[in-house]
Structures are given as C-alpha cells and as structure tokens.
Amino acid sequence: MHKVTLIPGDGIGPEITEAVKQIFTAAEAPVEWEVCQAGQAGIDQCGDPLPEATVASIRANRLALKGPLTTQIGKGYRSINVTLRQTFDLYCNLRPVKTLRGIASRYTDIDTVVFRENTEDLYAGIEHMVEESAAESIKIITRHASLRIADAAFTYALKNGRKKVTAVHKANIMKLTDGLFLQCAREIAGKYSQIAYEEVIVDNMCMQLVVCPEKYDILLAPNLYGDIISDLCAGLVGGLGVVPGANLGNNCAIFEAVHGTAPDIAGKNIANPIAMLLSGVLLLEHIGEKQIAARIRTAVETVLAEGVVLTPDLGGKATTTALTNEIVGKLDS
Numbered sequence: 001m002h003k004v005t006l007i008p009g010d011g012i013g014p015e016i017t018e019a020v021k022q023i024f025t026a027a028e029a030p031v032e033w034e035v036c037q038a039g040q041a042g043i044d045q046c047g048d049p050l051p052e053a054t055v056a057s058i059r060a061n062r063l064a065l066k067g068p069l070t071t072q073i074g075k076g077y078r079s080i081n082v083t084l085r086q087t088f089d090l091y092c093n094l095r096p097v098k099t100l101r102g103i104a105s106r107y108t109d110i111d112t113v114v115f116r117e118n119t120e121d122l123y124a125g126i127e128h129m130v131e132e133s134a135a136e137s138i139k140i141i142t143r144h145a146s147l148r149i150a151d152a153a154f155t156y157a158l159k160n161g162r163k164k165v166t167a168v169h170k171a172n173i174m175k176l177t178d179g180l181f182l183q184c185a186r187e188i189a190g191k192y193s194q195i196a197y198e199e200v201i202v203d204n205m206c207m208q209l210v211v212c213p214e215k216y217d218i219l220l221a222p223n224l225y226g227d228i229i230s231d232l233c234a235g236l237v238g239g240l241g242v243v244p245g246a247n248l249g250n251n252c253a254i255f256e257a258v259h260g261t262a263p264d265i266a267g268k269n270i271a272n273p274i275a276m277l278l279s280g281v282l283l284l285e286h287i288g289e290k291q292i293a294a295r296i297r298t299a300v301e302t303v304l305a306e307g308v309v310l311t312p313d314l315g316g317k318a319t320t321t322a323l324t325n326e327i328v329g330k331l332d333s
Contacts, residue, residue, distance in 0.1 A: 050080050097237055101305040142180075
C-alpha cells in the first residue's frame with residue numbers, strides 16, 4: 001500500500017478529487033490517501049495557504065496528488081504551486097499531450113511530451129520595484145538546473161522509444177541565460193547519439209505547434225517557455241481538462257490537474273475530473289502500478305471515444321457523477 005498526500009484544492013477541486021478516489025477504489029489501486037489542505041482551503045481551515053501539516057505530509061509520503069489551487073493575480077500570497085516545486089526541488093514538470101478519440105480537435109496525431117524546468121528562470125520570484133514607475137524581475141538560469149532537466153528529457157526518450165528532443169529557447173536575444181540553457185542541452189544531447197536533437201526559437205515554436213504539431217516528440221524548455229507551450233499543446237488536444245501533469249524530483253513527486261479552480265461551476269456537479277484522474281494515472285505509473293494505470297487509462301479513452309457520457313466542457317450534458325460512474329463501469333468491460 002502506498003500512502004499519498006491528497007490535496008483536494010479549491011473550487012471544483014473537492015468534486016474531481018472525490019471522483020478520482022471513487023475510481024481508484026473501484027480499480028483496487030493500492031493507495032491510502034492522507035487528505036491535507038492548501039490554497040484558499042488552507043486559509044479557510046488552517047489560516048495558512050500552505051499549512052505546515054501539508055508540507056510535513058508530503059515530506060513524509062514523498063507522493064502527492066493535488067487539485068487546482070487559487071492563485072491571486074498581482075497581489076496576495078505567492079503561488080502555492082511554485083512554492084511546492086521549490087520546497088521539494090521538483091525540477092521536472094512533465095506534461096504528456098496526446099490526441100484522444102472523441103475529443104473535438106482539428107489535429108489527429110499528436111503525441112508530445114513537454115519537459116519544463118521547474119525551479120528557476122523568471123519564476124524564481126526575484127523581483128522588486130526600482131522606483132514607483134518601474135519594476136524589475138531577475139531571470140535565473142543555472143548550469144545545474146539546465147543539465148538535469150535536459151538529462152531527464154533524454155533519459156525519458158531513451159526509455160520510452162522516443163526519437164527526438166527539441167530544445168525551446170530565445171538565445172538569439174538572451175544570449176547568456178538562454179545561451180547557457182542551450183549549451184547544457186547540447187552537452188547532454190552529445191551523450192545520446194541515438195536521439196535526434198534540434199533547437200527552435202520559442203516564438204517560432206508556438207507557430208510550428210499550431211501549423212504542424214505532429215512533427216514534435218519531446219519538447220525541452222526553461223520554466224517560462226515551458227509553461228506557455230505546455231498549455232498551448234493542451235489546447236491542441238482539447239484543453240487542460242484532458243491533460244495530466246507531474247512535478248518530479250529526486251526524492252518527491254507531486255501530480256496535479258493543471259487547470260484552474262473554475263469557481264463559477266463549483267458545487268454544480270458538472271466538473272470534468274479527467275485531468276485529475278489522468279494525473280493519478282501518472283502517479284500509479286510512477287510507483288510501478290502499470291497494470292492498474294493501464295486499466296484506468298483504457299476506461300477513460302473508451303468513454304471519451306464513445307462520446308455519450310461527457311461533461312459540458314467536453315460537449316456533453318453529463319454530471320461529474322455520471323461520468324465517474326461510466327468510467328468505473330468500463331474498468332473491466
């Protein structure tokens with residue numbers, strides 16, 4: 001049995017979390033949940049957006065599944081997502097993006113994995129006011145962080161039969177920071193001669209992903225570019241509601257639904273739990289429960305392909321409860 005910290009999150013988080021728990025139980029996944037709070041729920045229940053009890057639970061279990069958390073824009077407490085990644089040195093943000101039958105999209109053959117460096121760049125949060133009319137943010141790129149995210153991408157490619165890694169950058173303008181990132185990517189690429197390697201400037205990368213996304217296999221990027229292109233890629237296959245996410249470090253892993261809290265539909269029983277569920281599938285694969293993970297993934301893909309029981313965001317009229325029950329029903333069919 002694997003003990004996992006479960007953070008339901010805010011907005012629709014508790015609803016989609018319950019759906020995942022139900023499906024895991026039906027699939028007999030060997031997971032014991034330890035429920036903790038963060039975000040607005042952490043403030044409401046503990047007076048802290050990231051309670052120490054939550055941090056302690058993750059540190060002890062070294063595994064967590066997290067729902068969406070409220071992040072205030074331009075004010076308030078720092079992003080809890082960023083804080084968790086830095087606290088546990090979760091340097092690798094992994095985002096698999098794949099075409100799913102039954103999900104409306106103009107693209108039919110996308111199978112891309114985004115590797116995003118997760119701990120530095122502009123997201124280091126080093127910023128200050130120069131004067132009343134000017135603010136400054138510092139972009140941090142280090143050799144250590146760049147080498148290990150590049151190695152993670154190439155190692156994954158080798159283990160999973162992938163053919164190509166594309167490094168995303170703006171080194172034509174940011175010659176020192178992005179230049180260092182590319183230098184490190186090239187160094188690692190030199191150790192994996194069987195994996196093709198290329199480099200694409202980030203603005204061109206965004207255009208290429210819209211024009212011909214099927215050309216790309218693994219995308220390797222610093223934090224900011226990775227954040228942007230991973231959401232862009234999600235949009236190509238139906239949106240953040242069907243794309244899972246993982247934050248991986250050497251001693252800890254946090255899996256998460258990367259969409260927002262959707263407060264406008266919270267409590268209405270129409271939230272889509274698939275992104276949260278597929279993030280749970282990544283967790284199962286991570287702990288070696290590949291057969292159970294495959295059963296759940298197949299059940300999800302079958303339900304989507306049939307296109308009968310879908311929540312409103314997926315073009316249907318079903319409730320969260322109905323979609324959850326339909327997935328449970330497909331587990332052994």
